[in-house]
Amino acid sequence: MAGCLEDAESTPTSGGGDTGGDSGGDATEMETDTESEDSGGQSSYTIGMVDALTGSLAPYGKRNQRGKDLALAAINDAGVGSDDGQLDITVEDSESSNQAGVTAAQKLVEQNGVPLFIGAVGSGVSIAMYDSVTQGAGVVQISQNSTSPELTSRPGLLRTSPSGSAKGKALAQFISDEGHDAVAVTWVNNDYGSGLSGVFAESFEGDVVFNEPHDQGQSSYSGTLTKMASTNATAWLFLTYANEMTVMANESFDQGYNTGVDYYGAESTVAEEILANTPEGSLDGMKGITESAPADQENYQNFVSQFESEYDQTPTVWAAYAYDAVTIAALAIEAADEFTGAALNEVVRDVTRPEGQEVYSFEEGASILRDGGSPSDVNYEGVSGPVDLDENGDPPGLYQVYSVQDHEYEYGDYVTS
Template sequence: MATDSHSQHRRRFLQATGVTLLAGLAGCSGDGDDADQTTDAGTTASGGTKYSIGMADALTGSLSAFGERNQRGKEMALEDVNDVGVKDGTLDIIVEDTQSESQQGVSAAQKLINQNEVPLMIGAVGSGVSTAIHTSVIQDSDVVQISQNSTSPELTKYPDLLRICPGGVGQAKVIAETIAEDGHDSVAIAWVNNDYGQGITDSFTEQFDGEIAYNNPHDQGQSSYSNVITSMNDSGADAWLFVTYQSEFAQMAQEAYDLGVVDAENWYGGDSVRGEVLEQVPEGTINGMKAVEPSAPITEDNYKEFASRFEDEYGDQPTSWATYTYDAVVTAALAIEAADEFTGTALSEVVRDVTRPEGEKVTSYSDAKAILEDGGSPSDVDYQGVSGPIDLDENGDPRPFLQVFTVEDHEFVRSTLKKA
């Protein structure tokens, strides 16, 4: 655990900024086995050290589908890390629920940092939730934050807010290129009214050379989006772009079907429209639609091994989001292994270095740990994750891989892998 001086610093900082713990906060307990509970600060009953970090994840709410994938990736990473250990002990992750909302995300982060005193926190899914956590709780503290899933370009403005998944500028570029390559020169854009929706949309409009015929936000959870669909249709645009979430997009697709204005071969989407959508719309409704999302390097051996294990465990292929969470956990574990002490200050000094291209390329936690145990420095390690080369830059952003999916026979099928 963190030293007493660092713990006191965190408490003083949180009190000074008016942090309060909310009564009745929803969340999960730590993931350690009951038989090996902490008996002293960071010490397990079996005598080893338990290095506890935090995770703010969308276990409930509109982004809970992402949270479920994240938890699966987290569990697989914990298994791999704890098979060989971290320093003289094991890694433990205390999970709190953001409920997919900024206010609850801040409350979750406050609990993890003020009560559990974690020096590193993984979180969150939604870009607005991640930035709210950072600006309200993390910024100017000594805690390291690594977002597992947030893609908004806004996060680049906060260089100490690290993320494993690529930012939205690259995603917007690939969407713009794909729409232009398909011969469209005018676009109607419907985007969810938050940091994610606005960030992707702003980047897209800067990079698309054609006409923006419609460009308006919508709120989450509306009872109907028929006005959005009607306005997009009335705009006369060649192509429609949806930068929204799965439930909102599914409702829009259903209402477009009901209104008889579906032309899905001219429909495009950002990363958050793919997932549990096809089950919610009539079969064949959106055949031909294309969606762009951050992608893992599916041809690499370490990804193939991860995907095979994932399918054996969960009966399904992993999404990119599960790989990002896996790599967030491994990156955190490597930072702990490499740091001189288990404090946020020490972890922040090495967390980027263990992913940078100057080091020896390794594709597993165990191989990276071996370099560090053999006297190697953090910069001697270049961890190549199951989500691809991470290479966290000065803005806390990784190298982007993007995958284009096309709906064929009512299934999203991988079509093109691109680097932004």
């Protein structure tokens, strides 16, 4: 499990109403196989997706693609707009960077003319795309993995992964409850790191004796680690990505720093790549809090079964968030009067709201809509849990405590936001 990814992560694996952004302007309609502008009268629909296919966030992007593909298969089996209508997704690479993400979004919106796109993994990438491309363009944007609290200030930027605000508070309480009153924090220098570290620092009951950023993609972080080791902190909190955590864990182990302090992390330090590239024992005892999915929910269990059957690997919640983003997009297409950004923006929140009838798949939701139901009659319960997009475009959150034991991730108690 990993998240708010700003630019990296683990195993194969980012606006409705009167937001003043997404519903303004005219979206260019995609070419279709029929002359009808009604969403129910087309035989094909193309939306976009900006994902981290390369760069430091590529491990997360890989699992996103798998979640996307499973959702697409289920949607197209049921048909969109009609029994045989098909959904296509054009995928562009953010390269795990803000500028490349903006370029990818511009291509989807301005050249391909998509009225809706999913993206991105990194919070900074999602925000940059929204500020530069989506806002005012009459296009809907749904981030699949971004968790920075900064997204909440942009109500037109929707997301299926919860805000990191609750996670930052939960981390602060968790580390305090573990008996620590002095903590050293290093955070990746972007919207994800600054947002999460800020919430943590405001919430921690003890002293944050070190609280400094680090850049991505460095070959060494010895300077940061040396500063942390010079403090009286009994806990070190790493708010960073898989590649950076791997370098830090190896250097800290070489220097023996790991024997004198307790390590903690958030979702983005849960990555099989980290364990695969660090020595046995270098991370044992590390703990943290990560986003989670409802393990006892039937549709999540079905998702896990399909994922394991297709990829011979257990999915993380991040693939589930991507699955839900695609499904919500498809339900919005089914519910909208026409295939435009403005029309999709009018209904995209409604199909997730708790006032409607709970549905656990696209097919169930589409059935209600085809029987004359309104968008607000549908309450899509995602494979990642309840979506219920609020006025800020945020879903509720479910978190879980994790630890590293015998160089393996183990999971414990749940925490709700």
